[in-house]
Amino acid sequence: MHKDSMLYPQRNQKRSDTILDGLWKFSFDPASCGEKEGWPNGLPSFVKMPVPASFQEMFTDIQSREYCGDYWYETDFYLDEKKENTDTVIRFGSVTHRCKVFLNGKLVGQHEGGFLPFNVDINDAAKYDDENKLVLLVNNELSEEMLPCGATEVKPDGRKVAHGYFDFFNYSGIHRSVHLLTLPAERIDNYAVSFTLEENRAVVHCTVETESNAQVVIALKQDGKAAAQEQGKECDLIVENPHLWDTKDPYLYEIELQLVKDNEVLDLYRDKIGIRTIAVKGTKILLNNKPVYLKGYGKHEDASMFGRGFNYAIAARDFACMKWNGANCFRTSHYPYDEKWYQMADEQGFLIIDEVPAVGMMRSMHNYVAAGSGGKYTGFFESETVPRLKKRHLEAVKDMIRRDQNHPSVIAWSLFNEPETTSTYAHAYFKDVFDYAKKIDQQVRPCTGAFEKNSKPELCQCYMLVDFMCFNRYYGWYISGGDLKEAEEKFRDELSRWRAKNLNIPFVFTEFGCDTLGDVHELPGRMWSQEYQREYYEMYFKVFRDYPEIQGELVWNFADFMTGQAIMRVGGNRKGVFTRDRQPKDAAYILKQHWESIE
Numbered sequence: 001m002h003k004d005s006m007l008y009p010q011r012n013q014k015r016s017d018t019i020l021d022g023l024w025k026f027s028f029d030p031a032s033c034g035e036k037e038g039w040p041n042g043l044p045s046f047v048k049m050p051v052p053a054s055f056q057e058m059f060t061d062i063q064s065r066e067y068c069g070d071y072w073y074e075t076d077f078y079l080d081e082k083k084e085n086t087d088t089v090i091r092f093g094s095v096t097h098r099c100k101v102f103l104n105g106k107l108v109g110q111h112e113g114g115f116l117p118f119n120v121d122i123n124d125a126a127k128y129d130d131e132n133k134l135v136l137l138v139n140n141e142l143s144e145e146m147l148p149c150g151a152t153e154v155k156p157d158g159r160k161v162a163h164g165y166f167d168f169f170n171y172s173g174i175h176r177s178v179h180l181l182t183l184p185a186e187r188i189d190n191y192a193v194s195f196t197l198e199e200n201r202a203v204v205h206c207t208v209e210t211e212s213n214a215q216v217v218i219a220l221k222q223d224g225k226a227a228a229q230e231q232g233k234e235c236d237l238i239v240e241n242p243h244l245w246d247t248k249d250p251y252l253y254e255i256e257l258q259l260v261k262d263n264e265v266l267d268l269y270r271d272k273i274g275i276r277t278i279a280v281k282g283t284k285i286l287l288n289n290k291p292v293y294l295k296g297y298g299k300h301e302d303a304s305m306f307g308r309g310f311n312y313a314i315a316a317r318d319f320a321c322m323k324w325n326g327a328n329c330f331r332t333s334h335y336p337y338d339e340k341w342y343q344m345a346d347e348q349g350f351l352i353i354d355e356v357p358a359v360g361m362m363r364s365m366h367n368y369v370a371a372g373s374g375g376k377y378t379g380f381f382e383s384e385t386v387p388r389l390k391k392r393h394l395e396a397v398k399d400m401i402r403r404d405q406n407h408p409s410v411i412a413w414s415l416f417n418e419p420e421t422t423s424t425y426a427h428a429y430f431k432d433v434f435d436y437a438k439k440i441d442q443q444v445r446p447c448t449g450a451f452e453k454n455s456k457p458e459l460c461q462c463y464m465l466v467d468f469m470c471f472n473r474y475y476g477w478y479i480s481g482g483d484l485k486e487a488e489e490k491f492r493d494e495l496s497r498w499r500a501k502n503l504n505i506p507f508v509f510t511e512f513g514c515d516t517l518g519d520v521h522e523l524p525g526r527m528w529s530q531e532y533q534r535e536y537y538e539m540y541f542k543v544f545r546d547y548p549e550i551q552g553e554l555v556w557n558f559a560d561f562m563t564g565q566a567i568m569r570v571g572g573n574r575k576g577v578f579t580r581d582r583q584p585k586d587a588a589y590i591l592k593q594h595w596e597s598i599e
Contacts, residue, residue: 004118004119004399005119005189005190006117006190006399006402006403007188007189007190007191007269008271008339008343009091009179009181010269010270012268012269012270013265013268014184014187014265014266014267014268015181015182015183015184015267015268015269016181016182017179017180017181018077018179018180018181019177019178019179019180020051020075020077020090020134020177020178020179020180021051021052021177021178022050022051022075023048023049023050023051024048024049024050024051024073024074024075024174025043025046025047025048025049025072025073025074025075026043026046026047026048026049026055026071026072026073026074027039027043027044027045027046027047027071027072028064028067028069028070028071028072029069029070029071029072029137030067030069030070030158030159030160032069032070034070034072034137035100035137039072039135039137040102040105040106040107040135040137041105041133041135042074042133042135043072043074043135046072046074049073049173050309051073051075051173051174051178052093052094052173052174052175052176052177052178052306052309052310053173053174053175053305053306053307053309054171054172054173054175054306054307054308054309055067055071055172055173055307056169056171056172056173056307057171057304057305057306057307063159066161067140068140068141068152068159068160068161068162068170069139069140069141069160070137070138070139071137071138071139071140071172072135072136072137072138073135073136073138073174074133074134074135074136075133075134076131076132076133076134077131077132077134077180078130078131078132079126079127079128079129079130079131079132079180080128080129081128081129082126082128083182085184085185085186086182086183086184086185087121087123087182087183087184087185087187088121088122088123088126088180088181088182088183089119089120089121089122089180089181089182089183090103090119090120090122090134090178090179090180090181091117091118091119091120091178091179091181092111092117092118092119092120092174092176092178093117093175093176093177093178093179093310093338093339094114094115094116094117094174094175094176094338095111095114095118095136095138095173095174095175096114096115096138096140096171096172096173096175096308097112097113097114097139097140097141097142097146097172098110098111098112098113098114098138098139098146099111099136099137099138099139100136100137101120101134101135101136102134102135102136102137103120103122103125103126103132103133103134103135104125104126104127104132104133105133105135106124106125108120108121108122108124108125109121112146112392113146113147113357113392113395113396113399114140114172114175114335114357115335115336115357115396116336116396116399116400116403117176117339117399117403119181136174138172138173138174140162140170140172141160141162142162142163142164142170143385144363144380144383144385144389145385145388145389145392146389146392147356147357147358147359147360147389147392147393147396148164148165148166148334148335148357148358148359148360149164149165149166149359149360149361149389150162150163150164150165150166150170150360151163151165163564164360164564165359165360165361165362165363165364166334166359166360167563167573168300168302168334168561168562168563168573169302169307169561169562169563169564169572170564171302171307171308171562173307173308173309175301175307175308175309175310175338176309176310176338177310183267184259184266184267186210186211186212186214186259186261186266186267187210187212187259187266187267188208188209188210188216188257188259188267188269189209189210189211190208190209190402191206191207191208191209191257191269191271191406192206192207192405192406192442192443193205193206193207193255193273193406193442193443194442194443194444195275195276195277195443196277197242197244197277197288197289200240200241201238201239201240201241201242202238202239202242202244202275203236203237203238203239204220204228204236204237204238204239204273204275205234205235205236205442206218206230206234206235206236206237206255207233207234207442208233208234208257209233210233210259210267212259212261212266212267214259214260214261214266215231215259215260215261216231216232216233216257216258216259216260217229217230217231217257217258217259217260218230218231218232218235218237218255218256218257218258219255219256219258220237220239220253220254220255220256221253221254221255221256222239222243222253224254227239227253239253239275242275243275244274244275244276244288245274245275245276245346245349245408246276246287246288246349247287247292247328247349247350247351248349249349250274250346250347250348250349250408251274251275252272252273252274252346252347252408253272253273253274253275254270254271254272255270255271255272255273256268256269256270257269257270257271271406272343272346273406273408274346274408274409275408276288276408277289278411278412278443278445278446279446280446280467280468280505280506282504282505283504283505283506283507283548283549283551284506284551285411285446285468285506285508285551285552287351287411291551292328292351293551293552293598293599294328294329294351294353294508294551294552294553294554295326295327295328295329295552295553295554295595295598296322296327296328296329296330296350296351296554296555297322297327297329297330297331297554297555297556297557297558297577298330298331298333298510298511298554298555298556298557298558299318299330299331299332299333299557299558299559300333300557300558300559300561301335301337301338301341302559302561302562302580303580304580304581307562310338310340312340314582315338315340315341315344316344317582318558318559318582319344319345319348319350321558321578321582321584321588322350322558323348324592325577325584325588325589325591325592325595326591326592326594326595326596326598327350327591327595328349328350328351329350329351329352329353329552329554330350330351330352330353330554330558331352331353331355331414331450331510331554332352332353332354332355332414333355333359333417333450333510333511333557334355334357334358334359334417335355335356335357335359336354336355336356336357336400336403336404339403339404342404342407342409342410343407345407345409346407346408346409349409350409351409351411352407352409352410352411353411353412353413353414353448353470353510353554354400354404354410354412354413354414355413355414355415355417355450356393356396356397356400356413356414356415356416357396358393358396358415358416358417358419358433358449359416359417359418361380361381361416361418361419361420362378362380362418362419362420362452362454363378363380364378377420377422377423377454378420379420379423379425380419380420380426381419381420381423381425381426381428381429382423382425386425386429390429390432390433393433394432394433394436397413397415397433397436397437397440398436398440400413401413401437401440401441402440405441405442405443410445411445411446412445412446412447412448412467412468413437413441413445413446413447413448414447414448414449414450414470414510415430415433415434415437415447415448415449416430416433416449416450417449417450417472418450418451418452418472419449419462420454421451421454421455421460421461421462421463422454422455422456422459422460422461423461424461426461426462427461427462427465430449430462430465431465434447434465434466446467446468447465447466447467448466448467448468448469448470448508449462449465449466449470450470450471450472450510450511451463451469451470451471451472452472453472453473453474453478453479456494456497457494457497457498457500457501458497463501463503466505467505468505468506468507468508468551469498469503469505469506469507469508470508470509470510471507471508471509471510471511472509472510472511472512472556473491473494473509473511473512474511474512474513474514475487475488475490475491475512476488476491476514476536476539476540477513477514477515477527477536481514481527482526482527482532484535484536484539487539488539488542488543491539491540491543492543492546495507495543495547499547499549505549506549506550506551506552507547507549507550507551507552508550508551508552508553508554509540509544509550509552509553509554510552510554510556511554511555511556512540512553512555512556513533513536513555513556513557513575513577514527514532514533514536514575515527515528515570515573515574515575516528516529516530516532516533516574516575516576516585516587517529517530517570517574518530518579518583518585528574530585530586530587531586533585533586533587534586534587534590537555537587537590537591537594538590540553541553541594555577555591556575557573557575557576557577558576558577558578559576559577559578559579559580559582560572560573560574560575560576560578560579560580561573561576561580562580577591
């Protein structure tokens with residue numbers, strides 16, 4: 001069996017890729033009876049559902065939009081005659097949160113984890129030179145044994161309701177493209193690159209995963225011309241006078257990997273890589289051995305009508321808006337995004353803090369309040385579910401790193417967001433996670449995690465695990481809301497207590513912001529007005545200037561996004577600097593002026 005390859009699909013002389021996106025059949029299964037009633041052979045009744053997209057955005061009744069439980073997808077596709085020495089694979093970019101995959105009525109695979117891809121080998125179940133029926137049984141219930149964490153309530157009438165321990169909507173469905181792949185039986189499963197910069201040259205260390213004993217040939221091209229070539233599953237390519245990848249000059253080399261046996265090319269895979277190094281030294285983050293200051297956003301894959309489904313137009317607009325107001329970085333809060341976000345970031349010179357879906361590790365239905373203003377200790381990491389949760393956490397870390405390890409845009413791994421970190425149980429849990437990430441990443445990128453307000457310098461048991469601190473803080477909103485003078489005093493007090501620990505590592509603010517309605521103006525500025533949002537950011541920027549260990553500011557959030565229904569949420573979370581349809585609020589101009597002044 002081949003390892004579950006995380007290589008992005010491509011079509012070339014040795015590989016074929018057919019995208020199965022479109023309108024699929026769709027049906028809810030609240031009684032979970034579909035499997036025993038034969039639905040793997042075809043849905044008895046259905047509506048048409050676009051793929052990729054979140055199913056919730058396609059309904060006008062509340063019960064369908066808020067649906068929790070089992071649901072099904074179905075599509076048909078034609079498969080050509082099987083070529084000799086090939087495998088037929090279906091690749092799912094993202095199915096939220098768990099699924100079983102049936103082909104022609106036969107179970108061919110299953111997967112849990114809603115934000116990373118998985119492959120299903122269909123050699124034995126496929127009908128070649130014929131029509132095939134692909135059916136998925138999907139489930140979007142939440143629990144404390146999965147990422148992201150939450151709970152599922154069963155109402156007296158039998159309805160299931162998902163309660164996320166997180167502040168974003170539990171969008172569900174087939175969120176990314178589905179690929180039908182024909183791959184060589186002897187093939188490249190994965191590869192990894194890392195870099196050493198020497199005077200006037202770079203050493204590109206390349207490791208290739210393959211089960212074949214064929215010769216591995218690796219070539220680098222610069223502007224279409226050969227730059228270096230070597231052979232072997234593990235080798236060093238020497239690049240003279242390298243053109244380094246940087247935020248202002250995101251140059252990409254083409255890498256070509258071949259499997260060759262008896263002068264025959266068995267497999268071929270081409271990709272783009274950027275030669276660059278990333279490191280933390282003292283309180284500085286170094287890109288190519290030079291300090292870089294992070295400016296940008298926490299984001300969500302979220303948009304009207306698509307939900308969490310990927311759309312090129314939305315992604316292109318987001319990059320245009322971020323570039324317009326001087327950003328150079330974003331965090332994939334709170335899960336890995338579609339690979340196309342990373343490809344675009346590689347090309348446009350954006351830096352990414354890549355985050356595993358480890359969010360909700362605190363028992364609270366309104367965790368934004370508990371985390372922001374000092375919630376109670378819930379003993380989350382003392383639960384009997386922790387061993388099963390950690391297993392899935394480690395699996396998600398592995399898949400994220402194997403998928404994203406070659407993107408020059410990815411400069412750090414964020415291994416948690418706002419967990420309960422004040423116990424020795426939490427330390428033991430996360431030490432294993434951090435050690436594992438360091439072990440499997442060939443580039444050994446910095447590892448971090450986002451700490452909430454309860455993780456006080458006097459109480460936190462996990463800050464010593466990170467290479468740089470990430471703070472989510474809401475002084476002036478959840479803490480001392482409406483009183484920015486008091487908020488600033490409390491903010492400075494906490495920062496001074498962290499400084500007193502002499503950590504000698506960078507501080508990055510990965511969340512700070514306040515809800516703002518784009519059509520509300522008030523003098524004097526009060527909470528929810530655009531004037532208050534401007535004054536809020538101005539206070540934070542003033543504080544940041546007085547603490548040179550602060551080396552990054554990622555505003556929460558890039559754009560307004562959907563949440564569950566709540567009395568503190570007006571049609572979702574309104575902390576966006578841009579509206580949900582990507583139009584600027586007044587704060588966008590404040591950030592533009594501020595970030596363009598920072599080199």
